[in-house]
Amino acid sequence: MTELLSPALILVAAAVAIGPARGHLRSAVVLLAPLLTLWAVWQVPDGVQGTVGFLSYEIEPVEGSPLRRLFATVFALMAWVGGLYAFRLARWYELAAAFAYAAGAIGVCFAGDLITLFLYWELMALFSTVVVWCGGTPAARAAGVRYAIMHLLGGVVLKAGIEGVVVSTGSIQINPMLAQDLYSWMILCGILINAAAPPLSAWLADAYPESSPTGSVFLSAFTTKTAVLALILLFPGEPLLIGVGLFMVMYGIIYALLENDIRRILAYSIVNQVGFMVCAVGIGTPLALNGAAAHAFAHILYKALLFMSAGVVIYRTGKTRCTELGGLFQTMPLTTICCIVGALSISSFPLTSGFTTKSMISLAAANEGLAGVYLLLTAASAGVFLHAGIKFPWFVFFQRDSGLRPADAPWNMALAMVIFSALCIVLGVFPEWLYALLPYPVDYQAYSAGKVLFYLQLLLFSGLAFFLLLPLMKRTETISLDVDWLWRRAAPAVIAWLAGYARPLLDAGGQMNLTGRALLRKFTDRYLGQPHRADSDEQGVFARSWPIGTTALWIAILLSAYVLAYYL
Amino acid sequence: MTTPDREHFLRRPGTITRLWWIFSAILALTVLAQAVVYVKGYFVVDGWFGFGAAYGFLSCLLMVLVAKALGAVLKRPNDYYRERGDHD
Numbered sequence: 001m002t003e004l005l006s007p008a009l010i011l012v013a014a015a016v017a018i019g020p021a022r023g024h025l026r027s028a029v030v031l032l033a034p035l036l037t038l039w040a041v042w043q044v045p046d047g048v049q050g051t052v053g054f055l056s057y058e059i060e061p062v063e064g065s066p067l068r069r070l071f072a073t074v075f076a077l078m079a080w081v082g083g084l085y086a087f088r089l090a091r092w093y094e095l096a097a098a099f100a101y102a103a104g105a106i107g108v109c110f111a112g113d114l115i116t117l118f119l120y121w122e123l124m125a126l127f128s129t130v131v132v133w134c135g136g137t138p139a140a141r142a143a144g145v146r147y148a149i150m151h152l153l154g155g156v157v158l159k160a161g162i163e164g165v166v167v168s169t170g171s172i173q174i175n176p177m178l179a180q181d182l183y184s185w186m187i188l189c190g191i192l193i194n195a196a197a198p199p200l201s202a203w204l205a206d207a208y209p210e211s212s213p214t215g216s217v218f219l220s221a222f223t224t225k226t227a228v229l230a231l232i233l234l235f236p237g238e239p240l241l242i243g244v245g246l247f248m249v250m251y252g253i254i255y256a257l258l259e260n261d262i263r264r265i266l267a268y269s270i271v272n273q274v275g276f277m278v279c280a281v282g283i284g285t286p287l288a289l290n291g292a293a294a295h296a297f298a299h300i301l302y303k304a305l306l307f308m309s310a311g312v313v314i315y316r317t318g319k320t321r322c323t324e325l326g327g328l329f330q331t332m333p334l335t336t337i338c339c340i341v342g343a344l345s346i347s348s349f350p351l352t353s354g355f356t357t358k359s360m361i362s363l364a365a366a367n368e369g370l371a372g373v374y375l376l377l378t379a380a381s382a383g384v385f386l387h388a389g390i391k392f393p394w395f396v397f398f399q400r401d402s403g404l405r406p407a408d409a410p411w412n413m414a415l416a417m418v419i420f421s422a423l424c425i426v427l428g429v430f431p432e433w434l435y436a437l438l439p440y441p442v443d444y445q446a447y448s449a450g451k452v453l454f455y456l457q458l459l460l461f462s463g464l465a466f467f468l469l470l471p472l473m474k475r476t477e478t479i480s481l482d483v484d485w486l487w488r489r490a491a492p493a494v495i496a497w498l499a500g501y502a503r504p505l506l507d508a509g510g511q512m513n514l515t516g517r518a519l520l521r522k523f524t525d526r527y528l529g530q531p532h533r534a535d536s537d538e539q540g541v542f543a544r545s546w547p548i549g550t551t552a553l554w555i556a557i558l559l560s561a562y563v564l565a566y567y568l
Numbered sequence: 569m570t571t572p573d574r575e576h577f578l579r580r581p582g583t584i585t586r587l588w589w590i591f592s593a594i595l596a597l598t599v600l601a602q603a604v605v606y607v608k609g610y611f612v613v614d615g616w617f618g619f620g621a622a623y624g625f626l627s628c629l630l631m632v633l634v635a636k637a638l639g640a641v642l643k644r645p646n647d648y649y650r651e652r653g654d655h656d
Contacts, residue, residue: 257635258643330576366610374610379627386628401579450607456598457620464595465628472632478643488649 003049006062007040007072008107008120011079015099015127018092030087030095034080037106041072048112057172060112067293067439071229072109074297075102078221078304085308085416086214089315090134097130098218105222109229113172114162117230121158121194125151128223131215132207140210146484147207150193150200151223158190174233179240188235195227195278196271197244198251202484204271205255209263209320213311216263220307221300224270228277228296232439237284242373245279248272249380256387257473258480260321262310262396266303269346269388273299276377280361283368286440291360294434298353298427302345305420306392309339312413313396316406322475327401332408336397338417345424347389347459348381353424355455356431356446363444381455382462389459390466395475595621 014033021029044064051058079102086095104127107120129151132144164183166172179188196204208219235241252272259265273295280292312335313328314320329336341352348354358381365374409417427434435442466473528540577583599618609615614623 253631254635254638257632258639260646327579329578371611375614375623378614378623379631382624382627383631386631398578448608449605453598453601453605454607454614454620457602457618458624460595460598461621461624462628464591465625465632469629469632472636476643477646478639479646479648480639480642481644482642 004052004061006107006110007037007044007076008103008110010037010040011099011103011106015096015103018096018099026092027087030083030099031080033099034076034083034102038073038076038080041069041076041106044069044072044110054115057113057115057166059116059172061116062110063112063174064110065439066437067229067232068109070293070297070437070439071225072106073437074225074300075105075109075222078102078218078300081416081419082214082218082221082304084419085217085311085413088410088412090212090214094131094134094212094215097127097134098215101127101131101218101222105226108226112174114166114174115172117174118155118159118162121226122155124223124226125155128219131218132211134215135211137210143207143210146488147203150203154190154193154200157186157193161186161188161190176236177234178238179235188238188240191227191230191234192244192278194223195231195274196224196248197278198247199483201248201251201271202482205259205264205267205482206484208267208270209261213314217304217307217311220266220270220303224274225296225300228274228281228292231278231281232289232292236281236289238282241278241282242370243282245275245277245282246373246376246380248275248278249377250383251275253380253383253387255480255482257391258478260323260475260478262313262320262322262325262392263307265322265387265392266306266310269306269384269392270303272380272384272387273303273346276358276361276380279373279377280364283361283364283370283373285364285368287360287367287444288364290435290438290440290442290444291357291364293438294357294360295354297434297437298345298357298424301420301427302342302353302424305338305342305417305424306346306388308413308417308420309335309342310396312409312417313406315413316409317404319404321477322395322399323477325396325402325404326399327397328404328406329397331405332397334408334414335417336393338414338421339393339397341421341424343389343393345428347385348455349385349389349459350447350452350455351425351428353427353431353434356428356434359446359451359455360444378458382458385459385462386466390463391473394466 010033014029017029017033018026044062046064046066048060049062049064051060053059079099082098082102083095086098090098101124104120104122104124107123108117111117111120125148129144129148132147133141135141135144161183162172164181165177165187168181168183177184177187179185193200204224208216211219231238231241248271252268252270252275256265256268256272259268277292277295277299280288280295312332313325316332317325317328319325345352345354348358362374362377362381365377408414431446432442435444524540526540527542599621602617607615607620609619613619
C-alpha cells in the first residue's frame, strides 16, 4: 500500500503542518520535511508501483525511473535549501504555499499516467499563484491574477489534449509522442505555456519579479523545469522544439539586455536557459536528453543561487533596479562571491556546473550535424555571459558607488547560498557524480584542453565586448513591451474605442427603452389598474370586481368555443 | 571594512588600470594558446585560429545592437501599465 504513496505527499503534509506549527516546531518542519522527501525519492524503485482504479482507468500514482528521480531529487533539494533561505523571513503561508508548490512538482516527476500528471500540474499552478500573491503589493496581486489566468488556461488546454489522447488511444499511459494530431498539439501547447515558450512567455517575467525576495527563489525552480521533464517524457525528438528552444534562447538574451529590474533580468534569463533544454529535447538523441536533464539539474541550483543573491540585496536595501544599486560588494562580500559563482555557472565557465552540462547540448547538436543550431547555441552561450554572467553582478554589486552600505546576508540566507555555490562548483569539478544519475549511459568527456580553450576565448571576449559596449548598455528607467501588451493594453483600448462608437447607439437604445416603459405603464394602468394601493378605486379593466353571472357566462362561451373547435 | 576617507582598493583608478592590463594579457594568452592546444572544429570554421574569440565578440556586439534597436521600439516608462489607473 505504501508504495502507492508519492514522495510528494510528505511535502503536502508539511505544507498543511506549517500553519498550525509554531516557533521551533515550524522551523523543524520546514527544514526536515524536504530531507525526508529526498530520502523517500530515493526509495522509489524503477517501474510502476501499483495501480488504483479511478472511473474506468487504472491510475499509476507512482512510477520510478532514473530521469524521474533526477528531477525529484533536485526539486527536493531546492525545497530544502529554499526553506533554509526563507524560513526566518517568509510568512508561514508563503512557506506552506511554496511547499505545496514543490509537492506538485515532485508529484509530476513520479506521475505514472496522464491523469495523475494533470492533478499535480494544477496543484503547482494553484500554489505558485499563492506564492506570487505573497509578494503582498498591489502589483503582485495584479501580476498574480494574470499569472493564474495564464496557467489555468494552459491547464485547460492540457486537460482537453489529455482527454482527446485518452479517448483516441484508450490509454492514459505517459508515452512519447509527436505533435501530429489536434490532441497531441494541445498537450504540447499546455506544456509549452508552463515552459514559457513563445508567444506566451510574458507571464514569467511579469509575475516572478513581483513576488517576495524569498518567493522568487522557489518560483525560479519548479514550473519551467517540470515542463522540461514533461517534454522529455512526452515529446522527445519533436523537431518543432528545436526552433522553439532557439527562439527562447535569443528572446531571453535580448530582453534581459534591455531590462533594468534585477529580478526581471534573471527571469528573462530563465527563459533563455530553458530554451537550451527545450532545444535539446527537440534534438532528442540520448546525449541531448541527458544534456537537457543535466542542464535542468544544474540550472535549478545556479538560478536559485542568483535569485537568492538578488533576494538578499532586495531584503537589505529595499531596492530592485540596477539604476538604484551599485557598489554593494564593499559591504556584502559573501553575497557578491556567491552571486559571481552563480553567474559563472550560468555562463558555463569551466569548473562550474554550467560547463559540464550545457556543453552536452552543444555537442548533441554538433553530432547530429545541425551546424546552424550549434552555432546559434554557441553564440547564445556568449550572450548568456553578457546578460547574466557579467551584467547582473556588475550592475548590482559593482558599476558606480550608489552610496548604499547594507549589511551582508543573515546566517541562514548565507548558508543557503554557500550550499548552492558549493554544489555549482562540485558539479563542475566532479561532473561524473551527476552523469551517474542521468537517464542514459554517459560516454562523455566534459573536459578537454581544446574545449576549455574554446570556451575561454568565447566567454572572455564576450566579457571584453561587455566592457567596451558599456556606454550602449546604460540602464534606463524603463520596462520592455511583450506579447502581454495585447491583453494588458491593446484589448482594453479597443474595447474603450468600440464603446466610444457605440455610445450614440446606446443612448438611442436608452431613449427607446424609456419610451417603451412609458407605453407599458399606460397599458398596465388601463387594464390592471393600481392593485398595490388598497385605498384607491380600482380602475383597470382586469382589476375591477365583476358579477359572478358574467364570469359564468364567459366560462360557458369559452367551453362552447372549445367544443366547437374540437369538432372542427 | 572601508573607512570613508579611504576608497576600497577595487575602486582606485590605479587598480582599475592594472586590471585592464591583466585582463588584456589573459585575452591575448587565450588566443595565442591555440598555437599549441588543438581546438576541435565540428564544422570546419569553428576550428579556425581564434574563432572562439572573434565569434564571442562579434555575436555579443550583434546582440547588443539588436537589443538597442528593439529597445527603441519596445521600451516604455516604468509606470506604463499603471498610468491608466490599472489598480496595480
